[in-house]
Each structure stands twice: as structure tokens, then as C-alpha cells.
């Protein structure tokens with residue numbers, strides 16, 4: 428029996444089993460069995476490189492966004508509108524057969540947008556080009572799930588299930604469970620609060636299913652058995668997802684209103700060019716990019732050419748900023764002067780660990796420069812805030 432058949436069989440058994448206190452342990456065990464099989468399914472077949480079979484596109488820009496959706500929801504139309512790169516669009520399904528990259532220029536940054544073939548139910552098990560599409564989505568920073576506003580809401584659930592089946596977790600943070608395998612000592616199970624979904628016995632059973640007999644487990648939130656399995660598997664990818672409802676030109680205003688009020692959702696129409704600005708703004712916000720402008724001593728910063736940092740990719744500290752400019756820079760840095768929302772006063776003298784925020788301005792003070800003369804007075808004379816700071820100052824949160 429193949430892996431997919433085995434998964435189907437267990438799913439059928441779960442559907443047959445009534446949910447109650449007595450069956451809870453058995454159901455937990457079945458969930459762990461499915462998770463293990465799904466992990467096996469994701470392993471590249473023997474003899475292949477494991478790459479996306481011609482789908483891999485070189486990363487470009489400050490972040491990557493994937494367009495995921497059923498066929499003919501308007502993914503290619505959207506790519507063409509947002510990036511100017513033409514991607515064939517037509518009324519028949521599976522018009523797009525490969526991965527097509529475009530670039531969005533937004534807020535002085537470049538974002539790579541990827542158009543992909545439509546995926547269908549069963550994609551996670553390899554139907555259509557599901558596997559390749561999913562591999563590309565996993566390589567992105569966020570996902571735009573494109574949906575046809577005139578079609579059933581069920582599509583969003585089906586797609587979410589497909590992505591979950593391959594270990595993607597959308598708009599969710601990692602479970603607050605500490606888990607560490609040990610060599611000896613048995614299993615230590617603890618929690619910092621009362622648990623309502625998982626007890627010690629269930630946890631033991633799940634670990635037993637994974638043949639783990641020595642480990643430390645500490646629940647820091649009232650997590651579920653699915654959360655526990657995610658933590659044990661350890662290969663989950665937590666991503667932001669924006670639900671993009673396209674084609675609102677063909678539905679009534681009441682329905683548009685309902686969709687627009689859902690969390691993480693944007694309603695658009697490519698045909699009428701409706702709300703695309705809002706989509707871009709949401710996308711930008713979800714990516715959490717941090718633009719930092721370098722201010723050479725005695726000069727104004729170049730506000731068109733930021734260093735772009737991200738908390739998810741590489742971090743946002745002064746050290747990350749310096750490494751971004753040049754990998755040998757760090758050893759020459761004495762401290763930096765910071766203007767912007769991360770600074771308590773302007774300019775603030777900050778060390779390497781200081782966490783920068785979007786639109787901060789940084790001036791690097793090198794060790795050598797200081798010794799060479801000039802000293803503090805010299806910095807003072809150049810420490811006037813750059814021109815754009817005055818309006819930014821109004822936004823600056825008051826910190827004590």
C-alpha cells in the first residue's frame with residue numbers, strides 16, 4: 428500500500444471514530460501517524476535532487492511573495508497588473524504552467540512576486556503541479572491566497588487544508604511548547620498553566636508513536652495535540668497569508684462588505700483596478716520590512732536607497748545593519764547615532780544590539796575616526812536631525 432492510501436485509510440478510521448474522552452487518546456495517536464506519513468510524502472523521491480523540477484526561480488529583491496489559488500481566479504492577471512511583467516491570462520483553467528516572477532517596486536524596496544499554476548484539491552498528495560507549487564510557496568516570505576469572490580468560501584478552506592498538509596501554518600505563531608529530546612531520564616511533562624486539550628497520558632502516547640522515550644516537554648500555553656505534533660515534527664513553516672478576493676465586480680455590495688471585514692483579507696477587482704493600493708499596503712505591512720537610511724557624517728541621508736532588514740530574515744539590530752553594508756565593518760564600529768522611532772531622543776547613541784525600526788536613520792561612528800581627532804564636539808556639530816525627521820518625530824512613540 429502506498430503512503431497516500433495509508434493516509435486515506437487512517438483518515439477514514441478517524442471519521443468513523445466518535446470524539447469523546449475515551450477515544451481521545453486513540454485519535455491523538457492516529458493524528459501522529461498521519462503527520463509521520465505526510466512527512467514521508469514530502470521527502471524527495473530517491474535519485475532526485477529534491478528541487479522544484481524547473482519551478483525554482485532565483486530569489487531577487489528584498490522579499491518574496493507567492494500567488495496561490497485555484498485555477499482561473501486571476502493570479503496571472505494580478506501579476507501583470509502589479510509588476511508589469513506579462514503573464515498569460517485566459518478564461519480556461521491551467522493557463523499558467525510554470526512559475527513566473529515579476530517585481531513590485533514599493534516604498535523604495537523591490538519585492539519579487541511569483542505567479543504559479545493553479546492548484547486543486549489533492550495538491551499536497553501530488554495532484555497537478557501541487558508539489559512544485561507548494562515547494563515554491565515555502566520559499567516565500569508571505570503568501571497571497573487568491574480567491575474568486577463569486578465562488579464558494581469552501582475554496583479557502585480546501586486550500587488551507589492542502590497547505591497545512593505539507594507543513595505550512597498560515598497566520599499562526601509557533602506553539603508555546605518547549606520540547607527537547609534527551610538521552611536518558613524518561614519523559615518529564617510539565618505546564619505553566621492548566622491544560623484542557625492535552626494531558627500527560629496523551630503526550631506520552633504521542634511521543635511513544637514517535638519512539639521518543641526520553642524528553643522534556645513544557646507547555647507554556649493551552650495547546651492542542653496538533654500543536655504538540657507540530658513541535659515534535661519540527662519542520663513546520665509559519666507564514667503570514669493575505670486572502671485576496673478578486674473579481675468583486677461580479678458580486679453584490681453586501682457580499683463584498685462581508686468578505687472585506689474578515690481578518691487578513693482584501694477585496695479587489697483586477698478588471699476594474701479596484702483596491703490594488705490597499706492590497707499592496709497590506710502586503711507590505713505583512714512582510715515587516717525595516718528600511719534604514721544611512722547618514723554619512725555631515726551629510727543628509729539618501730532617502731531613496733535604504734538598507735532593507737527583516738526580523739524574519741537576518742534580524743534588525745544595528746549589528747545586522749552593519750553586516751548588511753560590509754561584513755568587515757563591524758570591527759571598526761564604535762557606536763552609531765540613531766534618529767527615528769526606535770530612538771528615545773535624537774540622536775541616540777546606540778550599541779550593536781539596538782533594534783532598528785522602519786525609516787530609522789543611522790550614522791556610523793568608527794573607532795578610528797574618533798581617535799583621529801574631532802572627538803565629541805565634532806559629532807555634535809553634525810548631529811542635527813536630517814530633514815525628514817521632523818515629521819517622523821511626531822510619529823515617534825514616547826519611551827521612557
Ligand SMILES: Nc1nc2c(ncn2[C@@H]2O[C@H](COP(=O)(O)OP(=O)(O)OP(=O)(O)O)[C@@H](O)[C@H]2O)c(=O)[nH]1
Nearest residue numbers: 499500501502503504516517521522523545697698
Ligand atoms: N470579472 C473579472 N474577471 C477577471 C478579473 N481578473 C481576472 N479575470 C478573468 O479571469 C480569467 C482567469 O484569469 P487568469 O489571470 O488567467 O487566472 P489564473 O488564476 O492565472 O488562472 P490559471 O493560470 O489557469 O490558474 C480571465 O478570463 C480573466 O480575464 C476580475 O477582476 N474580474
Ligand SMILES: [K+]
Nearest residue numbers: 499517519522
Ligand atoms: K486561467
Ligand SMILES: [Mg+2]
Nearest residue numbers: 502503522523
Ligand atoms: Mg495563471
